[in-house]
Amino acid sequence: MTAITSLPRRAARFGGPTYDERNALVLIAPLATVLFAVAVFPILYSFYISLYGLKLTRPHRVPFVGLENYVTVLTDPQFWEAVGRTAAFSVMSVAAVAVIALLAALLLNEEFPGRRVLSAVLLVPWAIPYVANALMWKWIYDSNYGALNGLLYQLDFINSYMVWLGDADKTLALIANAFVWKEVPLAVILLLVGLKTIPADLYAAAKVDGANALQRFLHVTLPALKSSFALVIVYETMMAIRHFDLFFILTEGGPGDASHVVAWRIYVETFRNLNFGLGAAMSYILALATLALAYAVIRALAQRI
Amino acid sequence: MAGPSMADPTAAARAVRQARIRSRAGRVGRGLILLVASLVFLGYTLAPVVWLVSSSLQNEREIVSKPPHWIPHEPTLENFAAIFTAREKTVTYETRRAADPASGGFIPSTASNLLPALGNSLIVACAVVVLNLLVGVPSAYAMAKIRFRGRSASIYGILATRVIPDIALVVPFFLFIRNLGLLDSLWSLIITYLAVTVPFSVFILVSYFESLPDELDKAARVDGCSRWQTMTKVYVPLALPSLVAVMLFAFLASWNEFLLALMFTQTPKSQTLPIIVASFTSDFTISFSFINAAGVLAIVPPVLLALIFERYIVSGLTAGAVKG
Known part of the structure; x- marks a missing residue:
């Protein structure tokens, strides 16, 4: 943010608030109030709750349990299985988003008639509500009348209709597919920003040096996209780890425990078992893990660039 | 050569x-x-x-064909008619049994909640848009054009609130909303959606305000404008594209939100469209064509907005990318 330093040095460095600082305070006050009440306070309150055995099934007895909720969560093998599923879902999804978005961004970076139409169409999955997306894929995956079965059957890939979401081996991948479909557009837009910053001279120079299309892609395009990719990977990983809507509508954690991810576990523990203390502890672990992961990825990429 | x-x-x-x-x-x-x-x-x-739209135009008999009819042979708007007339009909076990499956008669007992939910979604989304502007514009202006201590820290601090997953905030959110007595009211959604959307709005606006020359600020102030006047008379008109982007993002995010609405709403009084649509998907007796029509209803407004304002959306999203 270069603009910050270019601002006129109006305010005094030390001493009490200047006239302008008081102005700024007034202008920022509404935002500060909202964010404090509905973001900062809940984050702190969440930690406080996680230290208590708050269960809505016995609202009048709320014992202080210290870190016991955290111990319960972290020593529960089912929690770690859920962590494994969340990790598998996230890795699958983010990898697929990165690859598909790169291909689409390369296409949309070319000049050709119809490109404008494609860029408009790109926004359709982005704009669709997750609930409608979930409903759409649930219908596509339907084992009796779904489009996936119909298509594969008509193309002779399968001899009879198959069970899709109900098959524990396929569930996570199918949910990831629905997630990827909706997340690709944003990633494409972010990658296109990176592609647009590559000067045409670089390609011309590489051509003169005798680099073929693949070499130009590997040695000019990909390195230039590094920071855009970093953004896509950090953002999409955060989205995948916290994702809830598709799990709720497509499978409710099933079949069996096949799609029982951490986000789903927090929901079940909190709103079905009404164990708020345990839910808050799990939430805190998830939030800290997300922060740590985002920080680690950004640090790692910042060092490489 | x-x-x-x-x-x-x-x-x-x-x-x-x-x-x-x-x-x-x-x-x-x-x-x-x-x-x-x-x-x-x-x-x-x-x-x-396209397949979702195609199946929303098929009746119950056609939709169960094997292999599926990719293009409806007898396209019908019955499913949409069922949504818009659901209020007059009372659906009971008997009427559902008696309904001819071929006519798409398996409409759910909660079908009459669809239109009120659509209204709730609209009210919430519009309120969140207005509040985003009221809260976001002044603070973004201050952060972009007024030099004060802790300025850049506050920008990053605001964005950092969005790193915490919503699912991790549901417990404190729920208790907070319950203690305010706002469970099952539209206010619970408006307040929380505002907190969820406003960081990104401020971020877009700060980027845009920063790109406008500081000289404007000085000139207006020399001419005797107060800070407030400089903001409303000079910067807001110039920042119109970013305001449109902010309005769109706030609207779409509110229209599409599911998790928080699932926590806070309990009755049709406050339930939004995603909640009603989601409730259909868990009922296996409901006609697929009807569910698909409800799905189409939920995607039409956001998709239309996205297509009409494509330019603003892309520039808003890329503002984030260039800075971030």
Whole structure:
């Protein structure tokens, strides 16, 4: 943010608030109030709750349990299985988003008639509500009348209709597919920003040096996209780890425990078992893990660039 | 170009012709690749949606055909009619049993909640848009144009609130909303959606305000404008594109939100469209064509907005990318 330093040095460095600082305070006050009440306070309150055995099934007895909720969560093998599923879902999804978005961004970076139409169409999955997306894929995956079965059957890939979401081996991948479909557009837009910053001279120079299309892609395009990719990977990983809507509508954690991810576990523990203390502890672990992961990825990429 | 010597005119002409043929072949090849890639892209992006729309236009008899009718043989608007007339009908076990499956009669008992939910979604989304502007614009202006201590820290601090997953905030959110007595009211959604959307709004606005020259600020202040007047009379009119982007993002985020609405709403009084649509998907006796029509109803407003304001959305999203 270069603009910050270019601002006129109006305010005094030390001493009490200047006239302008008081102005700024007034202008920022509404935002500060909202964010404090509905973001900062809940984050702190969440930690406080996680230290208590708050269960809505016995609202009048709320014992202080210290870190016991955290111990319960972290020593529960089912929690770690859920962590494994969340990790598998996230890795699958983010990898697929990165690859598909790169291909689409390369296409949309070319000049050709119809490109404008494609860029408009790109926004359709982005704009669709997750609930409608979930409903759409649930219908596509339907084992009796779904489009996936119909298509594969008509193309002779399968001899009879198959069970899709109900098959524990396929569930996570199918949910990831629905997630990827909706997340690709944003990633494409972010990658296109990176592609647009590559000067045409670089390609011309590489051509003169005798680099073929693949070499130009590997040695000019990909390195230039590094920071855009970093953004896509950090953002999409955060989205995948916290994702809830598709799990709720497509499978409710099933079949069996096949799609029982951490986000789903927090929901079940909190709103079905009404164990708020345990839910808050799990939430805190998830939030800290997300922060740590985002920080680690950004640090790692910042060092490489 | 090595090879034919330029002294030999026929050889030179031949070389030029060959180069031209090669470049024409290259152009055709490029065109073909682009065409195939475009078709794959269109298929991947649109096919699922087209199939949803197609199945919303089929009646209950047609929708269960094997293999599916990709294009409805007898397109019908009955499913949409059912949504818009659901209020007058009372659905009971008997009427559901008696309904002819072929006419798409299996409409759910909660079908009459669809239209009120649509209204709730609209009210919440519009309120969140207005509040985003009221809260976001002044603070973004202050952060972009007024120098004060802790300025850049506050920008990053605001964005950092969005790193925490919503699912991790549901417990404190729920208790907070319950203690305010706002459970099952639209206010619970408006307040929390505002907190969820406003960081990104401020971020877009700060980026945009920063790109406007500081001289405007000075000139207006020399002319005797207060900070407030400088903001409303000078910067807000110039920042219109970013305001449109902010309004769109706030609207779409509120229209599409599911998790928080699932926590806070309990009755049709406050339930939004995603909640009602989601409730259909867990009822296996409901006609697929009816559910699909409800799905189409939920995607039409956001998709239309996105297509109409494509330019603003892309510039808003890329503002984040360039800075971030």
